[in-house]
Amino acid sequence: MMPDYVRKKLLLVDFDKITEYLVERMREYIKESGKEGGIVGLSGGIDSSVTAVLLSKATKNAYFLLMPSSSTPHQDLQHAYSILKLVNATEKNYSVINIDEITSLFSKAVGTDDKLVVGNIKARVRMILLYAFAQKHNYLVVGTGDKSELMLGYFTKYGDGGVDILPIGDLYKTQVRALGLHLGIPEEIVKKPPSPALWEGQTAEGEIGLDYETIDSILYLKFEEMLDEETISKITNTDISAINKIIKMVKTSQHKRLPPEIFRLSGRAINSDWRYPRQWG
């Protein structure tokens, strides 16, 4: 549950303005990077649905890739198709690629059937496909990660984390849901439990042990309002051990959010004291 105090801060926002802003920034970024459009992996979940709708508003050249596997619920695929319909995608701008065969080749090569390892292989196979399609079309890979997942580290490094931009990366999951409703995404997509679907029956809230309204409240109160754990526990009516668990997830996943560490030798080392903007040349 989200306390009223947090709800006011996170959800009483102008979603028209946010949409306009995100669409404009995507448009600008595509243009400035010299690309002709964008590609997004569409899973049928809320994040990729919202990202797909925003991308289709930003450019005529939007491409959608559906990459189901044996662990993808049939319902998700149906939801992905309903989003294709919502954005008026035609056969020219989407493809469906089942990744089971590629995944099993990787798994065999590695010699494992560990669900976590195989799950991450799936995420990285999808990344490779997205980049290959992107390069073929001279498009950008548009990531679908939201702020909650990014902060928790609830993503695969160089898998769904391997993207060019993260348009909804500064919106918590609950904000993305609200934005989804605002954008006309069907309620059943907005309301279903989020899942990476890397193995059967996996749900984000099941794995983390809290619902996203509570997770987002903790993340917001801890890292934006910088309150202490006890106060957060009172405001969210959540056990302090759960709050500590969330904070630990954020801290231990910091390496996923930063570029790889470079061991300094020179007088000017990349990222440390060699800091240039992306828009350089």
Add this chain to the structure above:
Amino acid sequence: MGLRVELAQIRPKLGDVTHNFQKHIEIIKTSSADCVVFPELSLTGYVLRDLVFEVYKESEKAVNKLSEHSKCVIAGLVKEVRPGILRNSAAVIIEGKIDYIYKFYLPTYGLFEERRYFQPGDPRTDLRIYEYKGYKFGVTICEDAWHYEPIEALALMGADVIMIPAASPMRRLSSTIAIREQWEALLKAHSIINGVWSVFVNTVGSQEEEFFWGGSMVVSPLGEIISTAKLFEEDRIITEINLNEVRKNRFFSSFRDHLQGFHEVLHKL
């Protein structure tokens, strides 16, 4: 006849001085205003990071070239004030003559990191009053308007108009644009307290993660927002300002009283 001021709310290309210079020239050449005011670091862009070391010379040269075309122009650049010392600066060009003002308060918190690159101006030597067509004005850059002293000092030194080139990024999502409301409040307060026109010219568009919201505006000495530029996109607006509004404020306010004792106390803090 009032002074016609153009608020040139441009979207500079980060680090591309040639591109930005062309944009300046185009606006200056087509402007019917007496004075054209560009945003903070308008010739270089704001989120430069280590690019400052690569663009400062070019931005200084661009200012020299601008001076060939100008009546009254205020443009943002990075100036090397002595070898190896850079300042976040605004060139004030009047009839071909160039002078520079420097930012005093360098934001280095949150997303800002100006102290990493720039030296602050020194109020004892760097507060300047200019005059154009009978109008006395001062120039102060962005963060300096988030403090009392720079504008207070300029007003007490004789300025009736304060030009404020800025690069204000959007942050803190809410139902309104909080940062815009804060700027409105600040500008109104400066104008009302000092009996001055406040001319705020913001950058617009994205630079790296940040997005500059535009919304440049002119606030009268009575604290009224007289004109506003568009949000989120480039815009040019001309506003005519006059000294009567300054009189309307100062005849009926206590601006004339400057109790130096307060500053003596502040000096000792």
